[in-house]
Amino acid sequence: MTRVAGGTLTQRVVWALTGTVALFVTALALLAYLTFDQMEDDLVNDILNTEMDRLVQHARSGDEFLPQRGARELGGSMRAWLKADGQSPPGIPAQILALDNGLHLLETAEYTWHVMVADTGRGKVYLMYDASDNEQRVRDFGLFVLGVGAICVVGAYALSRRVAAIAVGPLLELTDRLSTWAPGSPDLAVTRDDEAGRLIEAFNRVQNQVDRSIAREREFAGNLSHEVRTPLAAIRSDSELMLLMQDLAPGQRQRLERIVDSVDDVIVSLETARAMARDQLRAPEPVDLAACMQDAWRGYEAMARAAELRFENHIPEGRVRELDRYALLTVLRNLVRNAVEHAAPATLRASLTAQGALELRDDGRGIDSADLPFLFRRYYRGRLRDAGGAQAGDSARGLGLAIAKRVCDMQGWSLTVASEREGERHGTCFWLDLDGATDRRA
Structure with missing residues (x-):
């Protein structure tokens, strides 16, 4: 036999089901990760917009809410600078100072900053939100989703093996029964080495056995018809000759006629049996x-x-x-x-x-x-x-x-x-x- 690519039928069922579940879980995990990451970015941008509106209002009101020198701390992750009279405030990163008005995202291997720049009547305001901790949470969430996905794939593999055993089990049972019923080697070559190939091989052996049984039945019917015809012909001819005798008693004549009819019945049965055995008209x-x-x-x-x-x-x-x-x-x-x-x-x-x-x-x-x-x-x-x-x-x-x-x-x-x-x-x-x-x- 030549081995079929892809392994046995059970293995192909297992890998097909596992691959389907793995593809679905991967798509779901990727979608969840991207959605969570986008939600984090949208939340930070909303915070920046709200805080920038408040800073611009304070800057235009003329109070000293934003110092012209140094940064104003607006929480553990957010700071603001005011650039007035063309002078750069101290402590502002050079990457931020070169930005134009609007929302910006600065990412390096060390940090992730969300920056918003806006003009006021007194100068330009720079608002920065350090989202490095948020990105770490996003990565942790991604690892969590990946772990859950791996567990689902492992569970799907175990379940697929069970499903494959249930699905292919009757095929294997039928193959074993046929193999027990018709042992031996098939006459036809089988080009599969899986459950289907074993079943085909078993059916070939059954077909061989059926063919041999039919051949034996036809041979038996032919031999029986040939061997019995001669004595039947002798019985019939002797009975007909005896019927020609004139001194037969009525009971004797009746029995001889019954013998002739019975011989005819046997001949008819033999001819019919031979035709049925050969399945030929x-x-x-x-x-x-x-x-x-x-x-x-x-x-x-x-x-x-x-x-x-x-x-x-x-x-x-x-x-x-x-x-x-x-x-x-x-x-x-x-x-x-x-x-x-x-x-x-x-x-x-x-x-x-x-x-x-x-x-x-x-x-x-x-x-x-x-x-x-x-x-x-x-x-x-x-x-x-x-x-x-x-x-x-x-x-x-x-x-x-x-x-x-x-x-x-x-x-x-x-x-x-x-x-x-x-x-x-x-x-x-x-x-x-x-x-x-x-x-x-x-």
């Missing part, structure tokens, strides 16, 4: 719907007679469709078997709707409405709660209708069901819509 052929329905019924005629299920085939003769005969037989036989096991005693009627769909309707006990949405699920046996126990066969194990639905899905057919338990139309009705099959009359 067989070539369509002309199929007479009435004859196919009769063949499907013949395989369960003895069981139906014992269960008191009568059959009426109202499908018009000569109605031919181009489709897979084995697939249609599989569906119809499962529907007939379902009626034998769960509808009897009743009458099963097969017919065609006005739209050309096959309809199999019985007047049996019906199906509970709560079971209808799950009727085609594998191993679903909800209907058996009212059937008085399990029967032998796939339907009793919840497979018959599921197989029929699977075959219909492969062929592009539609299989639907409706059922009522009360009223004159009580019973169950299945509709098999052979949409896509070519319809023609013989």
Whole structure:
């Protein structure tokens, strides 16, 4: 594997969240620092304006509020000088004396002065505010904000690790489960060395295992069909030869006919299973719907007679469709078997709707409405709660209708069901819509 730039997915989530918080905290700290610094400067300038107005008024009134020699102390941080008759007052810094009228800011490594200069009728007034202590407080505030920001970033990093663990945790858990389920090495190269790469690698291994399982299933279906066909053909041919004998008792003839029908049922099941395993459709052929329905019924005629299920085939003769005969037989036989096991005693009627769909309707006990949405699920046996126990066969194990639905899905057919338990139309009705099959009359 080649390592992805930026580290693992967890690390990228952590750094992304931490970087976002750090950027936000930095911007907020810088804004707070600049705002505090500007507030300090504005406050000092307001003090200078107020004090200068007072000094100018005193200077114009003619009293001796401002001495002409030396500085007047106006507090611990503020002093004023009066320059009259062109003579510079003693003690005034040369940097201040060279300033013009207005507000000025003088900054060096040693001090920070706010100076205001104004003319009066008696001379020029210089007012200075030493803001060195204020600037120190501003710097202390900046250090405090920086420390709080650093704490926030550290906290954000710890929180980001927790969030990343929660966000990436399910991905890692899924990866571990897939790795346990499908160990080994993937066939495809994975170019990532992070959580996503591990998940892709695990999915590749799962895909390999699924492919191998499908291949084994197809191989098994092919081998079974090949190995069983020969003995089945022998059984069927011997049974047909024995049926030609004239001295057979009625019971013997009935059993031989049942053997032939059962062999045909096994052959149909094998062909359908092989097609489902390969997920490939067989070539369509002309199929007479009435004859196919009769063949499907013949395989369960003895069981139906014992269960008191009568059959009426109202499908018009000569109605031919181009489709897979084995697939249609599989569906119809499962529907007939379902009626034998769960509808009897009743009458099963097969017919065609006005739209050309096959309809199999019985007047049996019906199906509970709560079971209808799950009727085609594998191993679903909800209907058996009212059937008085399990029967032998796939339907009793919840497979018959599921197989029929699977075959219909492969062929592009539609299989639907409706059922009522009360009223004159009580019973169950299945509709098999052979949409896509070519319809023609013989």
